[in-house]
Amino acid sequence: MAKEKLSDVEFGEELSAFEPDTTLATGAEFADLVGWIREDGAKNRFNSHEAAKKEGLPGAFIPGILSQGYLVSMIHQWAPPAEIKKVDTVFRSPVIADVKHSITGVVTDIDEDEGLVEIDLTVVNDKGETRIFGTASVRLPQ
Amino acid sequence: MLLDLHTHSIKSDDGRAKVENYCQWIKSKNLPIDGFVLTEHRQFDFESDYSPLAEKFGLVILKGAEVETEYGHVLVFGVTEGLYKEFDFADIKNPLEMVLEMSNKHGAQAVPCHPGRPKVGMFAHTENLGVPKGVEIVEIYNGGSRDNEDQIAIDNAEKLGYKGTGGSDSHIVSHIGRCATRFPHDIATIDDLVAALKAGDFEAVNFKHAD
Numbered sequence: 297m298a299k300e301k302l303s304d305v306e307f308g309e310e311l312s313a314f315e316p317d318t319t320l321a322t323g324a325e326f327a328d329l330v331g332w333i334r335e336d337g338a339k340n341r342f343n344s345h346e347a348a349k350k351e352g353l354p355g356a357f358i359p360g361i362l363s364q365g366y367l368v369s370m371i372h373q374w375a376p377p378a379e380i381k382k383v384d385t386v387f388r389s390p391v392i393a394d395v396k397h398s399i400t401g402v403v404t405d406i407d408e409d410e411g412l413v414e415i416d417l418t419v420v421n422d423k424g425e426t427r428i429f430g431t432a433s434v435r436l437p438q
Numbered sequence: 439m440l441l442d443l444h445t446h447s448i449k450s451d452d453g454r455a456k457v458e459n460y461c462q463w464i465k466s467k468n469l470p471i472d473g474f475v476l477t478e479h480r481q482f483d484f485e486s487d488y489s490p491l492a493e494k495f496g497l498v499i500l501k502g503a504e505v506e507t508e509y510g511h512v513l514v515f516g517v518t519e520g521l522y523k524e525f526d527f528a529d530i531k532n533p534l535e536m537v538l539e540m541s542n543k544h545g546a547q548a549v550p551c552h553p554g555r556p557k558v559g560m561f562a563h564t565e566n567l568g569v570p571k572g573v574e575i576v577e578i579y580n581g582g583s584r585d586n587e588d589q590i591a592i593d594n595a596e597k598l599g600y601k602g603t604g605g606s607d608s609h610i611v612s613h614i615g616r617c618a619t620r621f622p623h624d625i626a627t628i629d630d631l632v633a634a635l636k637a638g639d640f641e642a643v644n645f646k647h648a649d
Contacts, residue, residue, distance in 0.1 A: 308466045386452050386609065389584065404459050404611035414459075416612040424646075425584040429610050431454045 299375035302436040311401035314370035320393040323358040358391040378434040385430035396422045440618045442474040444605025450479040455611045461495040469615040473498025480528045482517040507534040510558040516546030516632035538572035547635045551577040554590030561594045578602030579644040581616030604642035
């Protein structure tokens with residue numbers, strides 16, 4: 297059930313798991329939108345597995361800011377009125393395109409005076425390995 | 439007694455967990471660990487006193503450090519002011535053998551961590567640099583390991599006769615307790631912990647797939 301106010305939230309509760317779209321097509325489209333693909337469409341680490349491998353990478357990346365966008369989307373699915381104050385991420389390993397990933401979130405702090413909730417966020421690949429972790433601080437109506 | 443020997447709080451540059459939230463998490467999720475050691479990156483936290491939290495939550499909270507060497511990262515348990523003066527904890531290229539020697543000199547125990555990891559793990563460097571002298575213990579279970587990093591650590595530790603510890607390497611609250619180290623006797627202080635490590639009286643435990 298979507299969270300509408302701070303009193304709906306409990307310490308330790310898990311947000312519904314979220315499966316981000318990590319297809320190469322979506323990652324490449326996003327990279328193009330933010331200007332990371334040249335106008336001539338040259339292949340690079342965001343739109344081509346082959347180009348990424350030539351750079352010594354395991355495959356094309358999903359842009360980090362797209363992954364952050366997925367984190368925000370997940371939080372808003374859980375609590376639509378949440379005002380996101382901060383998303384603080386540590387990128388441990390790349391999110392490789394065309395590999396299934398999932399995002400988990402859990403509530404790890406509730407500041408009732410400030411109306412703030414802290415959420416641990418973890419992006420894992422299909423082997424359960426952490427690629428990105430971080431925390432979000434969100435404000436919910438009292 | 440089970441202790442998570444490798445955790446980071448907001449005192450580390452990439453740590454996002456408050457110590458009190460670790461305690462709340464352990465208790466609210468009924469994690470099987472009895473406490474943890476804060477091993478902040480490239481520093482030792484002489485100031486913080488976690489004894490009120492330890493008492494409030496009935497947990498053991500100890501402090502260590504994670505320093506960096508040419509062989510990768512190394513946990514140090516039993517840091518004293520004397521040891522802290524022997525080398526620069528903030529330096530990322532401390533010689534491992536010096537860290538081991540100085541730790542022993544000051545009654546501390548150094549433990550190379552995530553040794554199976556590329557770049558920052560000891561076994562990634564032994565082919566080029568040789569097997570360092572003085573290593574007795576390595577971390578064989580690390581909560582942040584990817585691919586076969588733990589297996590590389592286990593296989594090499596067995597080959598070289600090292601004992602193995604476990605720690606979550608948690609940087610956020612919900613990752614604590616993924617790996618730990620079991621001791622047959624109670625550990626209440628850092629001196630107890632160092633003594634148990636030096637006695638080889640422990641075993642690494644992996645809870646990563648118990649979520």
